[in-house]
Amino acid sequence: MSGSATTALAVVLIIAPLLPSLASRTVAFITGRRGAPLLQPYRDLVKLLGKRAVYSRTTTGVFRAAPIAVLATPLLAAALVPFDGHGSLAGFAGDAIAFAGLLALGRMLLALGGLDTGSSFEGMGASRELAFASFIEPALFLCFAALALTTGELSLGRMLGGAIDRGWAQAPASLAMVGVSLFVVMLAEASRGPVDDPATHLELTMIHEVTILDHSGPDLAFLLYGSALKFALFAALVVDTLMPRTGWPTPLAVAALIPALAVVAVLVGVIESTFARLRLVQVPQFLAGAAALAALGVILRVR
Amino acid sequence: MTVATGRALRNRRSIPWAAVPCRPIAAFRSGVIDAVGAGARLVSLFGLADGDRETRLVAVLADDARGELDATSARVEERYPALTPECPQAHVFEREVAEQCAVTPEGHPWLKPLRRHPPDHLPSGRSVPPVDREDYPFFRIDGDELHEVGVGPVHAGIIEPGHFRFHAHGERVLFLEIVLGYQHRGVERLLETLTPVRAMLVAESIAGDTVIGHAEAWCGALEALGRVHKSPRAQAVRAAALELERLAAHIGDLGAMAGDIAYAPAAATFGRLRGDCLNLLLTLSGNRYGRGLVRPGGVAFDVTAEMAAAMVDVLTRVAAEFARAADDCFSAESVQARYEGVGVVPSDVCRDLGLVGAAARACGFARDVRSDHPWGAFRYAHIPIATAAAGDVAARAVLRRLEVERSLEFLIEQIRALPRGVARADAGGPLAPEELAVALVEGWRGEIAHVVLTDERGAIRRAKIKDPSFHNWSALAAAMPGNTISDFPLCNKSFNLSYAGHDL
Numbered sequence: 001m002s003g004s005a006t007t008a009l010a011v012v013l014i015i016a017p018l019l020p021s022l023a024s025r026t027v028a029f030i031t032g033r034r035g036a037p038l039l040q041p042y043r044d045l046v047k048l049l050g051k052r053a054v055y056s057r058t059t060t061g062v063f064r065a066a067p068i069a070v071l072a073t074p075l076l077a078a079a080l081v082p083f084d085g086h087g088s089l090a091g092f093a094g095d096a097i098a099f100a101g102l103l104a105l106g107r108m109l110l111a112l113g114g115l116d117t118g119s120s121f122e123g124m125g126a127s128r129e130l131a132f133a134s135f136i137e138p139a140l141f142l143c144f145a146a147l148a149l150t151t152g153e154l155s156l157g158r159m160l161g162g163a164i165d166r167g168w169a170q171a172p173a174s175l176a177m178v179g180v181s182l183f184v185v186m187l188a189e190a191s192r193g194p195v196d197d198p199a200t201h202l203e204l205t206m207i208h209e210v211t212i213l214d215h216s217g218p219d220l221a222f223l224l225y226g227s228a229l230k231f232a233l234f235a236a237l238v239v240d241t242l243m244p245r246t247g248w249p250t251p252l253a254v255a256a257l258i259p260a261l262a263v264v265a266v267l268v269g270v271i272e273s274t275f276a277r278l279r280l281v282q283v284p285q286f287l288a289g290a291a292a293l294a295a296l297g298v299i300l301r302v303r
Numbered sequence: 304m305t306v307a308t309g310r311a312l313r314n315r316r317s318i319p320w321a322a323v324p325c326r327p328i329a330a331f332r333s334g335v336i337d338a339v340g341a342g343a344r345l346v347s348l349f350g351l352a353d354g355d356r357e358t359r360l361v362a363v364l365a366d367d368a369r370g371e372l373d374a375t376s377a378r379v380e381e382r383y384p385a386l387t388p389e390c391p392q393a394h395v396f397e398r399e400v401a402e403q404c405a406v407t408p409e410g411h412p413w414l415k416p417l418r419r420h421p422p423d424h425l426p427s428g429r430s431v432p433p434v435d436r437e438d439y440p441f442f443r444i445d446g447d448e449l450h451e452v453g454v455g456p457v458h459a460g461i462i463e464p465g466h467f468r469f470h471a472h473g474e475r476v477l478f479l480e481i482v483l484g485y486q487h488r489g490v491e492r493l494l495e496t497l498t499p500v501r502a503m504l505v506a507e508s509i510a511g512d513t514v515i516g517h518a519e520a521w522c523g524a525l526e527a528l529g530r531v532h533k534s535p536r537a538q539a540v541r542a543a544a545l546e547l548e549r550l551a552a553h554i555g556d557l558g559a560m561a562g563d564i565a566y567a568p569a570a571a572t573f574g575r576l577r578g579d580c581l582n583l584l585l586t587l588s589g590n591r592y593g594r595g596l597v598r599p600g601g602v603a604f605d606v607t608a609e610m611a612a613a614m615v616d617v618l619t620r621v622a623a624e625f626a627r628a629a630d631d632c633f634s635a636e637s638v639q640a641r642y643e644g645v646g647v648v649p650s651d652v653c654r655d656l657g658l659v660g661a662a663a664r665a666c667g668f669a670r671d672v673r674s675d676h677p678w679g680a681f682r683y684a685h686i687p688i689a690t691a692a693a694g695d696v697a698a699r700a701v702l703r704r705l706e707v708e709r710s711l712e713f714l715i716e717q718i719r720a721l722p723r724g725v726a727r728a729d730a731g732g733p734l735a736p737e738e739l740a741v742a743l744v745e746g747w748r749g750e751i752a753h754v755v756l757t758d759e760r761g762a763i764r765r766a767k768i769k770d771p772s773f774h775n776w777s778a779l780a781a782a783m784p785g786n787t788i789s790d791f792p793l794c795n796k797s798f799n800l801s802y803a804g805h806d807l
Contacts, residue, residue, distance in 0.1 A: 031571035201460035
């Protein structure tokens with residue numbers, strides 16, 4: 001079991017940069033353009049790793065710590081997610097809270113790094129990132145609560161690995177709502193439409209993009225890879241919830257993850273090319289909707 | 304509103320300089336204020352050196368309802384009572400006069416440098432201390448919970464330079480101050496001093512996306528002074544080029560607005576259709592922005608029958624594809640949610656600031672040079688003028704859509720039936736000495752005004768250029784308070800004003 005968990009984690013680490021690329025490619029396809037090659041993110045990462053980072057004189061160590069935190073926290077969180085549909089590499093009771101906490105830590109350092117530049121946009125982007133996080137996190141915790149209630153387990157690996165089948169048998173409605181809610185959380189966490197616009201070049205509308213605006217070289221590579229990995233983590237949570245693979249042979253469960261993640265990425269692309277981005281002040285309503293859905297999932301299980 | 308000589312000043316009809324009354328400043332001031340109060344519009348207000356120490360202020364007023372223009376003037380020294388407190392339309396013009404001629408409009412409520420350059424129309428006997436470009440008196444709001452966001456002049460995207468300073472409470476904008484002038488090239492001085500051939504190239508470069516509009520206005524003024532008569536064919540080709548420029552700009556902007564709200568299908572389709580329109584200008588002139596086409600006396604290149612047929616084919620296809628894409632974009636709820644109620648310009652602000660073009664028509668003012676002061680082919684083929692009432696981003700977007708549809712109809716009709724004749728008449732003799740000509744053109748942003756005054760030898764004494772952006776930048780600043788800071792790019796794009804056209 002541990003072997004397949006390691007394999008699955010390795011697969012996710014390798015294909016993570018493909019997800020944003022596939023979503024953008026889908027947008028390009030739907031709008032009649034060719035779009036950037038699917039492997040472009042890898043080329044970008046290699047190019048950036050070969051460059052030198054440039055730091056402005058106003059920045060301090062906080063600015064330099066941000067990319068490391070943004071890379072390290074999803075890497076650690078990845079160990080808690082059962083990518084093979086059976087179990088995770090590491091896990092303990094209540095590790096779902098550690099999962100959320102790790103991502104919050106990465107976000108906090110990213111925001112601090114943005115503030116550290118002294119630029120008014122980065123401060124604005126950081127404040128938006130944190131303001132929206134305060135709507136994302138309740139939704140995420142409610143999703144985890146609903147999962148824990150339906151499966152009777154307290155660690156991510158067991159909830160989504162072992163016991164999810166039992167959950168689907170007992171409370172399919174709750175889990176369907178959790179799945180949708182997690183999908184919305186993923187859109188927000190991965191800075192995709194209709195919450196954010198990964199393609200924008202307009203500083204004043206940026207949320208995530210602006211906090212990484214001043215980073216360069218390997219630092220930027222870390223940030224890009226860390227963001228892609230975060231996208232993959234949440235996409236895997238969605239897949240694990242909506243497509244339980246507990247009963248499948250492990251090689252098949254691992255192999256099925258790849259097309260399943262691709263489907264999620266394509267779906268993101270379809271959403272991005274069907275809806276305009278939300279007005280910034282309406283994003284909290286959208287996220288609160290996700291939280292309400294997850295809350296409903298919880299309520300259905302509390303008797 | 305007619306001048307005493309009996310020969311009225313009209314769009315592209317010059318009058319002797321002596322016929323422009325030179326009145327005492329008090330009479331000039333009250334004359335302009337009264338005329339604007341009675342519904343006239345200030346088209347231009349500028350200064351020129353008159354003797355060693357004095358500056359001559361010249362105001363050009365438009366009576367849109369009657370299609371007439373009027374010019375009046377006054378001689379002032381270093382200061383005069385400002386018109387702005389009673390006539391807000393004059394506010395940027397007076398800042399410009401103060402900067403170009405070092406004349407202080409006393410009582411001007413917002414007298415700040417406009418482009419931050421040393422005076423370039425100073426009377427020969429005067430000198431002023433050098434200006435410090437960086438020393439700019441920014442507006443300030445104090446408060447613990449307020450923050451200031453400065454954007455530009457260098458932006459994250461590849462756009463023209465301009466500095467925008469927001470005072471915001473959270474996401475809500477309390478005040479926006481726009482500081483421009485980074486693109487100042489001394490266009491007016493160049494037009495006054497260069498040879499005619501080079502001046503024509505400068506006129507085409509006043510605003511890179513309004514090549515035809517400015518070339519048309521510059522040629523219009525020179526042709527009026529040179530008594531040049533163009534063939535109907537040349538006029539039709541020029542009108543077609545102007546409408547093609549409008550098509551490209553409006554379609555491109557609709558796409559860019561969709562891009563700002565991340566509505567990818569419309570952004571992609573409109574972007575592609577804009578390319579088709581630019582390529583038609585390429586067919587006409589050999590340049591995608593139409594450089595080298597409009598020349599005094601007509602157009603430099605004629606349109607062959609095959610070219611005309613090919614253009615009609617492309618335009619018919621563009622019309623069909625545009626209709627489909629626009630239906631999709633404007634019926635999408637997520638798009639309506641982003642456009643409606645954002646960046647509202649109240650109609651009294653529009654009237655006070657004397658806005659022009661689609662920005663004014665989106666506030667319910669049916670101002671359009673093509674119908675108010677028609678020239679060339681527009682005297683015979685009328686384009687219906689659309690207006691909208693709301694004054695928000697949605698109104699400006701819908702208006703541009705309507706203008707695209709009407710321009711397409713006009714273009715297909717004109718190019719199908721181009722009049723016979725030569726494409727370019729004789730460029731004419733020397734310019735008439737001591738005359739004033741005003742040429743107005745409805746560029747895609749709105750009214751372009753070129754005022755040209757000749758000296759006693761028939762050389763250009765003063766060239767005054769006004770791009771529609773000159774009026775409309777104030778509208779953007781007025782539209783922002785109360786909106787969220789993240790809606791600024793969308794609001795900005797709905798106006799899409801020219802930095803170069805403003806900075807000259």
